[in-house]
Structure formats: structure tokens, C-alpha cells
Amino acid sequence: MRSVRGALLGVLLDRLKARAAGSDWATCQAAGARFGEIAWRLSSRDRRRTLEHLLVAFPERSDAARLEIGRACFRHHGISLAELLYCGTRPLSEALRFTAIDGWEHVEEARGNRPIVVFTAHCGNWELLGGAISARGLPLAAIARGLDEAPLQAALAGVRAHFGIETIVRGNQGASRQILRTLRGSRGLVLLI
Numbered sequence: 001m002r003s004v005r006g007a008l009l010g011v012l013l014d015r016l017k018a019r020a021a022g023s024d025w026a027t028c029q030a031a032g033a034r035f036g037e038i039a040w041r042l043s044s045r046d047r048r049r050t051l052e053h054l055l056v057a058f059p060e061r062s063d064a065a066r067l068e069i070g071r072a073c074f075r076h077h078g079i080s081l082a083e084l085l086y087c088g089t090r091p092l093s094e095a096l097r098f099t100a101i102d103g104w105e106h107v108e109e110a111r112g113n114r115p116i117v118v119f120t121a122h123c124g125n126w127e128l129l130g131g132a133i134s135a136r137g138l139p140l141a142a143i144a145r146g147l148d149e150a151p152l153q154a155a156l157a158g159v160r161a162h163f164g165i166e167t168i169v170r171g172n173q174g175a176s177r178q179i180l181r182t183l184r185g186s187r188g189l190v191l192l193i
Contacts, residue, residue: 010151020085036078095131
């Protein structure tokens with residue numbers, strides 16, 4: 001069943017990529033929301049995990065309320081993916097159009113000739129934020145867990161590469177050396193917490 005789901009997600013992802021390349025921002029976001037809805041329906045394991053985590057976070061909410069929150073999370077991630085695909089087919093500076101970074105002067109001051117470590121949470125479109133940071137002249141290397149679905153992992157790695165972001169896959173052989181090389185070089189090291 002997992003291989004069927006992965007193949008179907010791959011087909012849907014190809015359609016989303018085509019939509020992202022040939023449409024405006026709002027149309028792309030709407031297509032991403034639909035992608036998230038379909039992913040919610042197809043991914044019983046992730047849907048179950050989401051609902052389990054929401055039960056821990058919101059025990060006072062009804063099952064129906066937690067179900068709607070979970071669906072909204074999947075829609076949000078679909079929109080974020082569509083936004084990445086949109087920016088991933090355009091010049092890197094496009095990421096700056098859709099992000100606001102307050103206090104960039106503090107990043108520049110801290111950076112100097114030293115390594116810089118960037119911490120961010122899994123909130124909003126953190127991948128697009130990485131593109132905006134890279135577009136401002138700070139190339140990045142991000143430590144990340146590999147995704148379970150190969151088509152999604154390939155798409156995400158491709159967009160990160162377009163943004164000039166190196167992906168350090170957590171747990172892979174050589175990841176520690178990549179982290180040390182990043183800290184010794186001119187890239188910022190990104191940790192998503």
C-alpha cells in the first residue's frame with residue numbers, strides 16, 4: 001500500500017510542480033491546499049500520528065475539532081510545498097517577495113568571519129525563509145530528516161539546491177563531517193527545532 005501511496009503522491013506532485021511553474025502565487029497556493037487535502041486522505045499513518053499528537057496537545061478539544069486542526073495542518077503543508085515549487089522555478093530573489101525578515105542587521109553583525117547557527121521552529125514556511133536568507137547572501141546548510149516518500153524528498157532537495165541550501169540528512173554516514181565543514185566555512189548551519 002505504501003508504494004501505491006508514494007506513486008500516487010509522485011503523480012500529484014508532478015501536477016503541482018507544473019501548476020506552480022505556470023501560474024500566479026494565489027493559484028499556486030490554492031493548488032497546494034488541494035494537494036494537502038489529498039495527502040490527508042491518502043496518508044493514514046501520518047493522519048493517525050497527527051491526531052495522536054493533537055490529542056496530547058489539545059485534550060480538552062473535541063474529536064471533531066482536532067480532526068479539523070489536523071486537516072488544516074495538511075492543507076498548510078500543501079500550500080507551503082506549492083510556494084516552494086513556485087519559487088523553485090524562478091530566480092532566487094523571488095523568495096524575497098514573499099518573506100519579511102526583521103533585524104537582518106543583527107545577522108550581519110553576528111556573522112562577521114565566524115560561523116553562524118540559525119535555529120527556527122517548524123512554523124510557517126521555514127523552507128521559504130531559508131531561500132530568503134540565502135538570497136540575502138548567507139548560504140545555508142540545513143540538518144534535516146529524510147522524508148519517507150521519495151518523490152517528496154527529491155522535490156524538496158531540488159528546491160533547497162535551487163535556493164543554494166545544502167541538505168545534511170540526519171543519520172547519514174558523513175553527516176557529522178558535513179556539519180563540521182559547514183561550521184568551518186562560510187555557510188550558516190540551520191537547525192529546525
